[in-house]
Amino acid sequence: MQVPASFQYRKATSIEHALTLLAEYGPESVVVAGGHSLLPMMKLRLAHPEALIDINDLDELSGIRVQRGQLVIGAMARHAELLASRDAGHHFPILHDAERVIADPIVRNRGTVGGSLCQADPSEDLSAVFAALRAVLLVRGPDGERTVPARDFFVGPYETVLAPGELLVEIRVSLRDSxxxxxxxxxxxxxxxxxxxxxxxxxxxxxxxxxxxxxxxxxxxxxxxxxxxxxxxxxxxxxxxxxxxxxxxxxxxxxxxxxxxxxxxxxxxxxxxxxxxxxxxxxxx
Ligand SMILES: Cc1cc2nc3c(=O)[nH]c(=O)nc-3n(C[C@H](O)[C@H](O)[C@H](O)COP(=O)(O)OP(=O)(O)OC[C@H]3O[C@@H](n4cnc5c(N)ncnc54)[C@H](O)[C@@H]3O)c2cc1C
Missing domain, CATH: 3.30.390.50 (CO dehydrogenase flavoprotein, C-terminal domain)
Known part of the structure; x- marks a missing residue:
């Protein structure tokens, strides 16, 4: 059986707390969302973070809503939530088309939209979907917030513009007649x-x-x-x-x-x- 190398584990209670923990543990710490990409990589020793910061309790990162002319998807929204969202399906059927064919119900119940984008796997479905939608990503870090167009978020395979210590907070898609x-x-x-x-x-x-x-x-x-x-x-x-x-x-x-x-x-x-x-x-x- 494959087991990961040893690591510290901390549960964040707010976005600010997560950012503090990431700063405290330094560049060898990462957040864990659904864990469906990160944990297999740790077991295979392809990733060996010294500390995992668990962001699963952060309500601030959850939910899918229409707000000020945008569909706003929290980074911790699960694939299954996106598939179940009437707002998402009504405004952008592409989201439901994609979610129907991502993995299986077990992965979809746990894996997150934010984790999918941050993983930046070259075969990730949602990366192509949000690039097509010209979505904008809200990122928060020690120096405050910034927005990044989805098309500028991916640097290469498994690489994004996120700096160590930064969190993806939400994904915003402008509503339009499309x-x-x-x-x-x-x-x-x-x-x-x-x-x-x-x-x-x-x-x-x-x-x-x-x-x-x-x-x-x-x-x-x-x-x-x-x-x-x-x-x-x-x-x-x-x-x-x-x-x-x-x-x-x-x-x-x-x-x-x-x-x-x-x-x-x-x-x-x-x-x-x-x-x-x-x-x-x-x-x-
Ligand atoms: C069997 C299986 C089949 C799959 N099939 C498909 C498929 O068909 N299509 C597809 O697109 N995907 C597929 N996936 C991937 C799935 O969608 C994962 O859920 C997703 O890649 C990662 O989401 P996660 O929440 O589990 O992220 P995690 O594994 O928790 O994290 C992944 C990476 O993102 C970082 N991260 C997570 N959230 C944040 C955040 N808010 N801010 C900053 N960094 C963050 C983590 O530190 C880590 O580096 C599959 C996975 C499995 C296990």
Whole structure:
């Protein structure tokens, strides 16, 4: 049986307390949310923090609400809560599309939205979803609060802009008249994506006025298909243009071959999934 190296454990009672504990234990301390990514990594000795700061009791980080024209998702909201949220599903069906295919009920009951983003796994579904939604993340640290666009949050695989001692507090998505969808290919139900894509479209006067396209597991820089977005913006939302957007997404992604498939297959998948996500989003009214 794999066991982690020894570590200190402290339970935070407020955000301020969590920040104090992170400062007290220094850069070798990390917060634990659902623990579904961190604990397996500790057992495999891929992560060996000296102190775990448990943020599970922090009500300030929980909940999903509509507030001042935004959907606000607490960093500690569980996947299952996001899947159950009427507000989330009503305004952004992409969130429910994605949550339905993330892992299984056991993981979804415990794993958190904030933990998913902070883990920055290159196959994480919600990273692509919030990049497509152009969400903004609220971060708090010893020097106060700052906001970071989701698209600027990811530095590379398993790396974000969070500095040691900083906490992700909430995710904010501006409400707008949009259509959205998420499509994923996995090897079996509940598995990590072979590839997945999400699209968020705003159409007015017969043209696409805003579009976000997120892609995961297929080597899209920062989880975004930027060239496809630029191509679609300002033109009519036609099937042909969606196909061309898929072609651009495939051309500009940099997938890596692994046990889920070779590069050519993944590149093909990127194009297909982007086109399908756009079509499915457009079909929604
Ligand atoms: C069997 C299995 C299948 C899975 N399948 C999928 C899948 O199909 N798709 C998918 O996207 N994911 C999948 N996951 C991952 C799942 O979504 C995890 O819940 C998620 O990656 C991590 O969330 P967590 O709350 O467990 O974070 P934790 O494991 O607690 O933390 C992960 C990292 O984020 C940091 N962190 C957590 N919260 C914060 C915060 N508020 N501020 C700063 N840092 C923070 C931690 O310090 C740690 O470094 C799967 C996991 C498992 C175990």
């Amino acid at each position: 259509r959205s969808a998420y499509v994923k290919v996995d090897r079996r139900a509940g598995d990590w994506a072979v590839g997945a894509a999400g699209a968020v479209l705003t159409v007015a006067g017969g043209v696409v006025t805003e579009v976000g396209i997120g892609v995961t597991a297929l080597g899209a820089p920062r989880f975004v298909a930027e060239e496809a977005e630029a191509f679609l913006t300002g033109g009519p939302p036609t099937q042909e243009r969606f196909a061309e957007a898929g072609r651009l997404a495939a051309q500009h992604c940099r997938p890596a071959a692994d046990q889920r498939g070779p590069v050519d297959y993944k590149r093909h998948l990127a194009g297909e999934l982007v086109t399908r996500a756009l079509r499915r989003a457009m079909e929604r009214n």
